[in-house]
Amino acid sequence: MTLEAANTRTIVLNRPLDLRRTFMVTGLKGPSMRVADGGLWRATRTPDGPATSRMSIVGGALEVTAWGSGSDWVLERVPTMIGEDDDPSALVPRHEAVEDAVRRGRGVRLPRVMRLVEVLIPVIITQKVTGKGAARSYRELVTRFSERGPGPGPVWLPPDPARLAELPYYEFHPLGIERKRAEIVVRVCRDERRLEAAATIDLEAARAMLARVRGIGPWTIGRTMLAVRGDPDAVPIGDYHVPNIVSWALAGEPRGTDDRMLELLEPYAGQRGRVVRLLEAFSGGAPKYGPRLAHRQIRAQ
Numbered sequence: 001m002t003l004e005a006a007n008t009r010t011i012v013l014n015r016p017l018d019l020r021r022t023f024m025v026t027g028l029k030g031p032s033m034r035v036a037d038g039g040l041w042r043a044t045r046t047p048d049g050p051a052t053s054r055m056s057i058v059g060g061a062l063e064v065t066a067w068g069s070g071s072d073w074v075l076e077r078v079p080t081m082i083g084e085d086d087d088p089s090a091l092v093p094r095h096e097a098v099e100d101a102v103r104r105g106r107g108v109r110l111p112r113v114m115r116l117v118e119v120l121i122p123v124i125i126t127q128k129v130t131g132k133g134a135a136r137s138y139r140e141l142v143t144r145f146s147e148r149g150p151g152p153g154p155v156w157l158p159p160d161p162a163r164l165a166e167l168p169y170y171e172f173h174p175l176g177i178e179r180k181r182a183e184i185v186v187r188v189c190r191d192e193r194r195l196e197a198a199a200t201i202d203l204e205a206a207r208a209m210l211a212r213v214r215g216i217g218p219w220t221i222g223r224t225m226l227a228v229r230g231d232p233d234a235v236p237i238g239d240y241h242v243p244n245i246v247s248w249a250l251a252g253e254p255r256g257t258d259d260r261m262l263e264l265l266e267p268y269a270g271q272r273g274r275v276v277r278l279l280e281a282f283s284g285g286a287p288k289y290g291p292r293l294a295h296r297q298i299r300a301q
């Protein structure tokens with residue numbers, strides 16, 4: 001394999017950065033991102049073409065190397081992607097659990113990767129199924145319908161939306177993705193050009209744009225907007241675990257509903273997504289008892 005020329009950039013960080021925890025969120029985890037060789041590797045499809053980047057922290061700076069025709073596009077946007085312009089001080093803790101999570105998560109930022117459809121696809125695949133099952137389905141989707149990222153990195157490019165847009169729903173079935181989710185994936189891929197505007201327009205308008213797509217609801221919007229836009233108020237309504245995590249951390253209640261979660265998060269309006277992100281990472285979660293979400297064996301049906 002011929003190695004492509006690499007471009008580099010060094011960014012002096014204005015505050016701590018935990019690369020792994022910042023980027024390991026729903027929609028970004030998978031074959032297109034991996035922590036290896038002392039850095040975080042990520043492959044993406046940009047308007048200028050595919051790119052692979054490797055980010056590592058050396059002293060108080062972030063060193064980034066990128067390969068591929070989209071490397072300049074990625075390097076130009078790295079400060080935005082890592083949340084250099086984010087303002088974590090906007091979150092004022094009002095509960096001990098939030099204060100503790102803020103302290104422990106000083107380096108956790110809200111990513112802003114700016115590529116909406118490639119994040120939306122794995123988030124859709126995660127709808128109403130276990131995380132483990134969704135991860136396996138998405139990994140198989142990528143390795144079947146995509147290719148390795150440019151350069152030497154151990155990552156795959158996200159699948160090309162134009163290619164997925166042409167697939168019949170039954171091509172997804174062997175991957176453990178039933179017709180409903182498959183058709184949503186195909187729908188957003190066919191509408192990629194219009195939907196990509198949600199990566200740059202006003203946040204409220206972006207949420208409204210996604211809400212008009214059949215098959216995309218509050219949970220999908222919340223998870224997607226956090227990763228794509230670094231939306232600090234993105235709450236994944238309809239999540240199987242998050243209401244319990246929030247209710248336990250903020251009120252000592254082992255089980256919660258969406259309504260109860262939103263009630264408890266009300267003092268953090270505008271920063272609710274940041275609170276959820278930190279509690280998911282550092283609160284320890286709610287007590288584990290009762291029925292769990294069953295894994296659906298779609299491919300065997």
